[in-house]
Amino acid sequence: MNKLLTLMFIVLSAFACSNDQENTEIDENIGILFIGNSLTYFNDLPILVKERVEAQGKEVVVKMVAKPNYAIVDHWADGEVQPLISSKAYDYVIIQQGPSSQSDGRQMLIESGKLYSDLCKQNNAKLCYFMVWPSISNYGTFDGVIKNHTDAAAMNNAILLPVGEVWKEYIDTTNNLDYYGPDGFHPSVKGSEVAADVIVQHLFN
Template identity: 50%
Template sequence: MIRLLCFLVLISCSRLEQLLPPEAAGSDSTISVLLVGNSLTYTNNLPELIKKEALLFGVEIRTEMLALPNYAIPDHLSDGKLQRLIKKGDFDFVVAQQGPSSQADGRQMLLDTAPVLDELCKKHGARLAYFMVWPSRQYYQTFDGVITNYTAAAKSVNAILCPVGVQWKEVTDTGDFSYYGLDGFHPSQKGSELAAKIIWESIHPNN
């Protein structure tokens, strides 16, 4: 009789858990994202914009940002804080960017650090993604190099590519420069909103 009662209780609990929403059933469905970069990430608080984009699809995400002026990915790796953050194992995605990187030195930085960053992410349960940026209006002619080099870095380690620069260029090629801020390099609010939309669609393609 006791065994039968225990069995019935287990069945009842199982059915109740199926009826409850994920958070009530005890599972943590929140997606966590670390954004690593420089002023192109912290201008207009890109992490908060990504949160808002996710909420449009009913998804709650947690974000953290490690972004400093004029920093490239090697600078973050040299400091060591990036490694400490990832090693905590708190992130599902690490979204990285540096400057436009259209020239040979920028390309080499992306390619040299890609395997290091990717291995670090995989070891601690995260997926690496690259936030493809854009050149300043002054060096707009280098845009194809930005696209090529970020794409190459992502492909080299099978990372996620967030092709913000591709859509940015499609619009600016028409003569609409509204994605640029007043300084002709940092994003306007509209530009950051575009970046947030594409990053979210890239890391969560089933929304």
């Protein structure tokens, strides 16, 4: 009888260890939530990020909530993103809106960003600011774009993803506008690929 009990204990222990290993594997998945507008969904930026992260041998799940012309305050008002953040399924929450070089855009980045920051902290997620770029016709506002995103990320203790800064350095150095698509605002495939590279570099390298 003792031998039978011992055998059952060994089997149950092995089963428990197996379940622990499975749970560990699930926990190792990285969750990234993208919240933005067409600058995010053009060329499916989340998938480009996913491909690069998985190329590093990491497991990642991405989800995108992006609508045309939306700012982060609009997403907050809709109420769709709060349950997603509160689900604790996402390690990183990447927020994105338009260039935001002017005072109203700056205010939204800071004040609405604080709402996201507080909710992320409550759910063990890291808030990230996806710094974008102005249209070619408004290229002179680029410094304002960079400053306002940089300030908002610092004020809300968030990770800055300086995609716009990388774009500006490339354009100023090469005089090449090929990161822009045909409309002079949305990204070309190359521009989105660079954005994905910058995001992965600042989150995982």
